[in-house]
Amino acid sequence: MSRGKGRRPKKTGLRILTFRDARWCWPLLIASVAVPVIVTVFFWYQAGFETPMPKEVFDTVTGHPLVFPVFVGLVAASSLIRFYSFPVETRNRETIRRTPILIFMGVGVAVVTAALLWWQDPGVSARTMISEIVNKPFIIGSVVGLAVGGVSLIFLLSPKEDQTRSVRVALTMLAAFLVFGGPTYLLYVLQRTDAPYYLIAPLGLASFVAGVIILARQIGEERKD
Secondary structure, eight states, rough: OOOOOOOOOOOOOSSOOOOOGGGHHHHHHHHHHHHHHHHHHHHHHHTOOSSSHHHHHHHHHTTTTTHHHHHHHHHHHHHHHHHHHHHHHHHHHHHHHTTTHHHHHHHHHHHHHHHHEEEEEETOOOOHHHHHHHHHHHHHHHHHHHHHHHHHHHHHHOOOOHHHHHHHHHHHHHHIIIIIIIIIHHHHHHHHHHHHHHHHHHHHHHHHHHHHHHHHHHHHHHOOO
């Protein structure tokens, strides 16, 4: 009789959920989109379906303390269910393949909000749109939370080689912004805040120098490799 008979298969790791539980992933994701839509239609209905949508409806929905937290919560629950439904050996790879959905949903919140603002006033400027989005804590929280959360998940679950490559790319982009954007856009923003000139000029110079140093270090590390 073989010694191997009757033995239980060796466990490769703890699985909180099974593939059968993953069936709840997409219904939760669909529900997350349906919640803000239903709430918007409800308040729009109370306003008599005026066209374009009244700003009061827009402000009520985007400023409601439950709409976007529920939206983000359902998206997060959907992601967690899918993550823990995968076997441990394929969990990271399969999660990374689906994580861009979080990023697209975060960007989608900003795009839909901008579209509603433009519908209310086709002559609205891009600066006004950005200001409206930034001044709505639930909207900007959803946008930043989902987008940054998705990017962070992709980074943390990637192999170390990909993480190192991503850090180098990010530092190179940061260096380029500090070199070219620091002395221009940064100075423009500081001027708009009425910051004293004796502070603006040194910050612009410091931004340029920091960008050159970071860029030089990245080039040096690439040559070493």
